[in-house]
Amino acid sequence: MKDNVSIRGSVHTDRIHDSAAKHVTGAADYTDDIPQPEGTLHAYLGVSNVAHATLHGIDLTAVRAAPGVIGVLTADDIPGVNDISPTGLNDEPVFPTETIQFHGQPLFAVIAETRDAARRAAELAEADCTPLPHALDPVAAMEADYPHVTAPLKLERGDVGPAFEDATNRIQGCMTIGGQDHMYLEGHIAFAIPGEDDEIVVHCSTQHPSEAQHMVAHVLGVPSNAVVVNVRRMGGGFGGKESQMNLFCAVAAIAAKKWNRAVKIRPDRDQDMTATGKRHDFVVDYDVAFDDAGRIEAVEGSFAARCGFSADLSGPVTDRALFHADNAYFYPNVRLVSRPMKTNTVSNTAFRGFGGPQGVIVAERMIEEIAYATGQDPLDVRKANFYGGAGRDLTPYHQEVEDNILDRLVTELEQSADYRTRRAAIVDHNLGSRILKKGIALTPVKFGISFTATWYNQAGALVHVYNDGSIHLNHGGTEMGQGLNTKVAQVVAEAFQVDFERIKITRTTTEKVPNTSATAASSGSDLNGMAALDAVEQIKARLVAFAAEKWSVAPEAVAFKANHVHIGAETLTFAQFIKAAYMARVQLSAAGFYKTPKIHWDRGAGKGRPFYYYAYGAACSEVTIDTLTGEYRVDRTDILHDVGRSLNPALDKGQVEGAFIQGMGWLTTEELWWDDKGQLRTHAPSTYKIPLASDRPRIFNVNLADWSENRELTIKRSKAVGEPPFMLGISVFEALSMAVASVADYRICPRLDAPATPERVLMAVERLKKA
Amino acid sequence: MDHRSDIRFILNGRDVSVAEVGAQQTLLDFLRLERRLTGTKEGCAEGDCGACTVLVGRLADSGLVYEPVNACIRFLATVDSCHVVTIEHLAGPDGRLHPVQQAMVDHHGSQCGFCTPGIVMSLYALWMQQPDPTEMQVETALQGNLCRCTGYAPIVRAATAASRHDSPAADHITRERAEIAARLAALRDGRRVVSGPAEDRAILPTDVDDLAEVLLEHPEATIVAGATDVGLWVTKFLRPIGPAVFIGHLTGLRRIECHDDGLILGAAASYSDCQDALADIFPHLAPYWDRIAGWQVRNMGTVGGNIANGSPIGDTPPVLIALGAEITLRRGDARRSIALEDFFIDYGKQDRAAGEFVETIRVPRPAAGQRDAAYKISKRRDEDISSVAAGISVTVSDGTITGARIALGGMAATPKRATAAEAALTGQPWSEGAFEAAASALAGEFTPLTDWRASAEYRMLSAQNLLRRFFLEQDDATSRPVSLATA
Numbered sequence A: 001m002k003d004n005v006s007i008r009g010s011v012h013t014d015r016i017h018d019s020a021a022k023h024v025t026g027a028a029d030y031t032d033d034i035p036q037p038e039g040t041l042h043a044y045l046g047v048s049n050v051a052h053a054t055l056h057g058i059d060l061t062a063v064r065a066a067p068g069v070i071g072v073l074t075a076d077d078i079p080g081v082n083d084i085s086p087t088g089l090n091d092e093p094v095f096p097t098e099t100i101q102f103h104g105q106p107l108f109a110v111i112a113e114t115r116d117a118a119r120r121a122a123e124l125a126e127a128d129c130t131p132l133p134h135a136l137d138p139v140a141a142m143e144a145d146y147p148h149v150t151a152p153l154k155l156e157r158g159d160v161g162p163a164f165e166d167a168t169n170r171i172q173g174c175m176t177i178g179g180q181d182h183m184y185l186e187g188h189i190a191f192a193i194p195g196e197d198d199e200i201v202v203h204c205s206t207q208h209p210s211e212a213q214h215m216v217a218h219v220l221g222v223p224s225n226a227v228v229v230n231v232r233r234m235g236g237g238f239g240g241k242e243s244q245m246n247l248f249c250a251v252a253a254i255a256a257k258k259w260n261r262a263v264k265i266r267p268d269r270d271q272d273m274t275a276t277g278k279r280h281d282f283v284v285d286y287d288v289a290f291d292d293a294g295r296i297e298a299v300e301g302s303f304a305a306r307c308g309f310s311a312d313l314s315g316p317v318t319d320r321a322l323f324h325a326d327n328a329y330f331y332p333n334v335r336l337v338s339r340p341m342k343t344n345t346v347s348n349t350a351f352r353g354f355g356g357p358q359g360v361i362v363a364e365r366m367i368e369e370i371a372y373a374t375g376q377d378p379l380d381v382r383k384a385n386f387y388g389g390a391g392r393d394l395t396p397y398h399q400e401v402e403d404n405i406l407d408r409l410v411t412e413l414e415q416s417a418d419y420r421t422r423r424a425a426i427v428d429h430n431l432g433s434r435i436l437k438k439g440i441a442l443t444p445v446k447f448g449i450s451f452t453a454t455w456y457n458q459a460g461a462l463v464h465v466y467n468d469g470s471i472h473l474n475h476g477g478t479e480m481g482q483g484l485n486t487k488v489a490q491v492v493a494e495a496f497q498v499d500f501e502r503i504k505i506t507r508t509t510t511e512k513v514p515n516t517s518a519t520a521a522s523s524g525s526d527l528n529g530m531a532a533l534d535a536v537e538q539i540k541a542r543l544v545a546f547a548a549e550k551w552s553v554a555p556e557a558v559a560f561k562a563n564h565v566h567i568g569a570e571t572l573t574f575a576q577f578i579k580a581a582y583m584a585r586v587q588l589s590a591a592g593f594y595k596t597p598k599i600h601w602d603r604g605a606g607k608g609r610p611f612y613y614y615a616y617g618a619a620c621s622e623v624t625i626d627t628l629t630g631e632y633r634v635d636r637t638d639i640l641h642d643v644g645r646s647l648n649p650a651l652d653k654g655q656v657e658g659a660f661i662q663g664m665g666w667l668t669t670e671e672l673w674w675d676d677k678g679q680l681r682t683h684a685p686s687t688y689k690i691p692l693a694s695d696r697p698r699i700f701n702v703n704l705a706d707w708s709e710n711r712e713l714t715i716k717r718s719k720a721v722g723e724p725p726f727m728l729g730i731s732v733f734e735a736l737s738m739a740v741a742s743v744a745d746y747r748i749c750p751r752l753d754a755p756a757t758p759e760r761v762l763m764a765v766e767r768l769k770k771a
Numbered sequence B: 001m002d003h004r005s006d007i008r009f010i011l012n013g014r015d016v017s018v019a020e021v022g023a024q025q026t027l028l029d030f031l032r033l034e035r036r037l038t039g040t041k042e043g044c045a046e047g048d049c050g051a052c053t054v055l056v057g058r059l060a061d062s063g064l065v066y067e068p069v070n071a072c073i074r075f076l077a078t079v080d081s082c083h084v085v086t087i088e089h090l091a092g093p094d095g096r097l098h099p100v101q102q103a104m105v106d107h108h109g110s111q112c113g114f115c116t117p118g119i120v121m122s123l124y125a126l127w128m129q130q131p132d133p134t135e136m137q138v139e140t141a142l143q144g145n146l147c148r149c150t151g152y153a154p155i156v157r158a159a160t161a162a163s164r165h166d167s168p169a170a171d172h173i174t175r176e177r178a179e180i181a182a183r184l185a186a187l188r189d190g191r192r193v194v195s196g197p198a199e200d201r202a203i204l205p206t207d208v209d210d211l212a213e214v215l216l217e218h219p220e221a222t223i224v225a226g227a228t229d230v231g232l233w234v235t236k237f238l239r240p241i242g243p244a245v246f247i248g249h250l251t252g253l254r255r256i257e258c259h260d261d262g263l264i265l266g267a268a269a270s271y272s273d274c275q276d277a278l279a280d281i282f283p284h285l286a287p288y289w290d291r292i293a294g295w296q297v298r299n300m301g302t303v304g305g306n307i308a309n310g311s312p313i314g315d316t317p318p319v320l321i322a323l324g325a326e327i328t329l330r331r332g333d334a335r336r337s338i339a340l341e342d343f344f345i346d347y348g349k350q351d352r353a354a355g356e357f358v359e360t361i362r363v364p365r366p367a368a369g370q371r372d373a374a375y376k377i378s379k380r381r382d383e384d385i386s387s388v389a390a391g392i393s394v395t396v397s398d399g400t401i402t403g404a405r406i407a408l409g410g411m412a413a414t415p416k417r418a419t420a421a422e423a424a425l426t427g428q429p430w431s432e433g434a435f436e437a438a439a440s441a442l443a444g445e446f447t448p449l450t451d452w453r454a455s456a457e458y459r460m461l462s463a464q465n466l467l468r469r470f471f472l473e474q475d476d477a478t479s480r481p482v483s484l485a486t487a
Helices: A020-025 A061-065 A115-122 A138-143 A160-165 A209-220 A246-259 A269-275 A314-323 A356-374 A378-385 A406-416 A419-432 A484-496 A524-550 A574-583 A649-667 A724-744 A758-770 B027-034 B099-106 B116-129 B135-141 B153-164 B177-187 B208-217 B230-235 B271-281 B285-289 B295-300 B303-308 B316-322 B419-425 B432-445 B456-474
Strands: A041-047 A053-059 A069-073 A106-112 A126-131 A154-157 A169-177 A190-194 A200-204 A227-231 A263-265 A282-290 A296-308 A333-342 A436-449 A458-465 A471-475 A503-505 A558-561 A564-567 A570-573 A589-595 A600-602 A607-609 A613-626 A632-641 A699-704 B006-011 B014-019 B053-060 B063-070 B083-085 B192-195 B202-204 B222-224 B244-246 B256-259 B262-266 B326-331 B334-339 B344-346 B357-364 B370-377 B388-397 B400-409
Touching: A020 B099, A020 B116, A041 A115, A041 A246, A041 A269, A053 A106, A061 A069, A061 A115, A069 A115, A069 A246, A106 A115, A106 A246, A138 A282, A138 A296, A138 A333, A160 A282, A160 A296, A160 A333, A169 A356, A190 A246, A200 A209, A200 A246, A209 A227, A209 A246, A246 A263, A282 A356, A296 A314, A296 A356, A314 A333, A314 A356, A356 A378, A356 A436, A356 A649, A356 A724, A378 A406, A378 A436, A406 A419, A406 A436, A406 A613, A406 A632, A419 A436, A419 A613, A419 A724, A436 A724, A458 A484, A458 A524, A471 A484, A471 A524, A484 A503, A484 A524, A524 A558, A524 A564, A524 A574, A524 A589, A564 A574, A570 A574, A613 A724, A632 A649, A632 A724, A649 A699, A649 A724, A649 B153, A724 A758, A758 B456, B006 B177, B006 B192, B053 B116, B053 B177, B063 B083, B063 B116, B063 B177, B063 B295, B083 B177, B099 B116, B099 B153, B116 B135, B116 B153, B116 B295, B135 B153, B208 B244, B208 B326, B208 B357, B256 B271, B262 B271, B262 B303, B271 B285, B271 B295, B285 B370, B303 B316, B303 B357, B316 B370, B316 B388, B316 B400, B370 B456, B388 B456, B400 B419, B400 B432, B419 B432, B432 B456
Parallel strands: A041 A263, A200 A227, A296 A333, A471 A503, A632 A699, B006 B083, B202 B244, B222 B244
Antiparallel strands: A041 A106, A053 A126, A069 A106, A154 A333, A169 A282, A190 A200, A190 A263, A282 A296, A436 A613, A458 A471, A458 A589, A558 A564, A564 A570, A600 A607, A613 A632, B006 B014, B053 B063, B053 B083, B192 B202, B256 B262, B262 B357, B326 B334, B326 B357, B370 B388, B388 B400
16 A cells, blocks of 8 residues: 555545535435335325314225235324324324324325326325314414423523613514425335344334334334344435434334335425424514613513424424524523424424524614614624623523634624625615615524534444455434544544545444434434544554564554554554454444543523533625515525534535525525415425526635634534535525515614515515505 | 328337326336336426426427426327437436536535436437536526426526536537437338227327328317316326327427518417527517426427417416417318417316317517517516416507407416507507506406415406506606616
8 A cells, every 4th residue: 555644534624425426427325226026016195185183983995906006004003103103102093093183294105016006096085084174284273272292491591670671772573484395305205024933124214213123113013123224325314304304214114014115205396395393483573672772671572383183293393482582692581482382284394404593683673673673783783792701601501502602603793794884885885776686694503503402412333354454434413414434434544544545434333333313403413423433443443552562662652643653663554453353352442432521401491401411613795675565686695604614614615504594485485385274385396496606696605714613522523514604695585574674774674584486575665665 | 091090109219118107107207107217306396397398309390309397287199200318318428427418416406316317318409409507598498397396596506617628519419319310201201100008098190181181080079289278187086188299399380480471370380499589579478488387398389289288377367368469270181260269168168169179370460660578477587387477469550559468378268369559549549548548447457366376356466467567667757667677
């Protein structure tokens, strides 16, 4: 091997995604691309066509008689427990037996020789049911006295009562925030292959293989050790595959065991979008007191969410909305409550930001209210309310903000984006332009990193070094495009001081690392990188001890460097050294483990340190709106984002760019629309519009704050990146709001609801013109 | 008559013959399920996400043309005598990545990778035509491709950098053009194709006269041109379409003729086929045309289909009605011409008899003093279905409006002329007041619906405002841009 000065693919370098060449050639296999064993059957879901009803029975005669049909699965065929609720609340049946809870709810599954046959047959069922009144949104649910799907949370600090009574200024308002479909390009899919005895293997597209494993065991009534779940890669997840695959895995597994044949289930896009959960819509009532300078004195907020028919992850999602209702701002007195409302809609779930964005945007709405009321530039109001300064660093959940870098980050962006000059020019432009109006906004984000379910903050990894010196890496995280495998392999390459290519990254499987957490909450590289490093350090410790003994040198004289191992005066290639270690019977495999330190959370008291650290960022966006039609364009966006010491700046930048666009989509063109019967009518890309290449900002400058370093001992001092930049999209929303405000000379807060579709923009323009 | 019942084409490098192809069989299912060419993905099965993008090469009057299309809604029978190129065929025989692929790797253009094969195919098709594209050209080429991970920035960077890796001359598919053209020509045997089982028959007539004959034999048949709507009947609604008569391959029905008195578009001419000829005579249609669907759909979908389908939200009828277009319908050898607006009788009802088909669309040249505009309002600018579409053609002579044709889509059960608004304008001086009156008149003659695309209020208000925009855009006194298209 060549004596390289340094290795390829070390940490802090722009290593390409390990599957990039396979992506571009079509050689990367997704679950639907796995060759099928002979006799593979296909399942398809039959769904309800009412939003709420008492279910008396389902006539499946025509379904069973349809061509190609092997059989039908109903609740009666579930050998274990008819429940797939991820939090164990027992409120989410695989198939309901008494009550239909939403339009499009799966009622049964058809198993047929082909997917086409199963799909056609699924249409032929007749459900015998008596319709019940339905409530589709949180307001209707509250009016109808619907229950919470899970216990609400209250965060309180200071004393809001007197603060509001003595308030210099006070504004109360309401904001409606739409949900969002994940629109991962690869939809849900599960492919189950039965084994002997109680065993089963499920290939699927999930962010949470361990949960899929537990759910399959639960519905089959077998122990977890009988079930293997494998995930090579997902075609996008974004939170939509954290718990929502349970249904598909359960159906495929039950059918596979029942007929003892491999069974694949893949809903079409419409069924994927109607039968699986989305980002929660919120209706938020806020009340804010502030002084004449625009400094917040008190905040009260009630966050009602459309949770759907079951809890799913709505508890932690609505919790996180409260955790982020401060965004970057200090609230001297605060009381926040969540209202996780049951509704007759699909059960909403995790989505990048996990409730955080809905909290952050309410903070930004209150900033706007204050800015328009006091006649200030919203950026000045933002800065006046940042955490920092004596006694101004405690969050509503009593965690101290110790690592705030927003003053520097925002100031740098303000200058690099030339914010002040451009804002003045825009105000000037708007005076002279009758139809087209511009807006600009610079918005910050502070995002807490860690699962708020503290026990989730653990990870495992398995590293083998084979006696030819090649390395096999496995960890509990899943690859959904974020480059997790690449980053973790970089950590391993760096630690062993070998080229990246020496490391084989294998599929995630419950057989190799047990009891893993979901790859979610931006935690993938923080947790799994550390676990992999732990495994490598264990192996290295054995290797160093071996070398020190064999070559009779001090352990300090053994150094791994650039594909070589230096032992005193001796130098061996890594492969030679490993061979020697193998011959000397050194164990070359280790299981690594990591748990995040310092965190704790008492939900009942609303106090603790739920987050290990915060990630920060800021974006400045400029838009133009057409006041005749409400159409708009993003003219320019500048971003400065904090990822600590990046493990891979190229991949991290990709996360920032992608998250921004996805956040922008959430707040602009992505609209979920239910008709009055409770049917979701935006259930495919023809009706649900995510951003296109041409929706990118015309000028798009994205930079990482390369001076930042995580104050905590995270993997190589990096920070999590998956979710925080999603909220940078709020800058577009706020810029649209300013453009709207221009038609009333910036006197009135436009109170734009989200998503700000062209229609909402035009209607807000009309409202302000008349005000 | 001498028929054949197999579908013959070139798949990547090899000649393929598939016996008895049913009308409903899609190219995507054939590729994935029968050939295990799994690089081509299904993302939506409705031609909106582009994950299934493949190239189809066909022999047009102008020679061998390669176009990106959506394999999910492309019926297998319609690739007869075509060259289908999938992602697996792009890298060189030595396995070396194609320049577009290499650029995507170098620029971190993939994350989850599921949309990537489709994006690479669209960029490859662009690169064939324009190896050194502008960002705008890249965006237009990618209108039919969704990516949920990257935010597109690295993909656009890759597309604009691909030419630095190599030139089209180095591309094996480009080098083999002459050979492929010869092989495709050999596949055309001049026989009618009748394929598939009786209940799902696919028929490919030999020429336009044969089409007329086939439709007399099967007046109940589904006529399928680009399949960009009929494709969804199959993939989304599981609706049978047999017998289906496919017409996209009829070069005689794809012709575009430029005459002194106007333009004649063959009913099977795709949006892409028509684009340049239309924009030449009607410059206002150039930006509008780019907003019809995405590139793949524009390569498949046809103006004739957009009309014959009778949708109230088709993009082309309003603008063509405003321009005074006529269509010619043919049944057997009998032809009749009618004004386009008269074709639309009611929702789901058109003036077309069984066995009859739209043969041509004639768009007259603009009169002196005619001012034209075409507007589309949609939630997302590109690749979206319109909430409101408007064609406005106003003739002004010596400061007086002497004629007005205004047609709206999305405002009624059919594409419809705004006759009251037209009357409010006609005879009036060219003035803001006249257009205000026209806008008011709209409220009296349309009662649009609320749905997921737009509310009734928004549809009405934005339609009225489009009349106001038209005045401001066309008025000499306007000094600042009044729409994003011109800003």
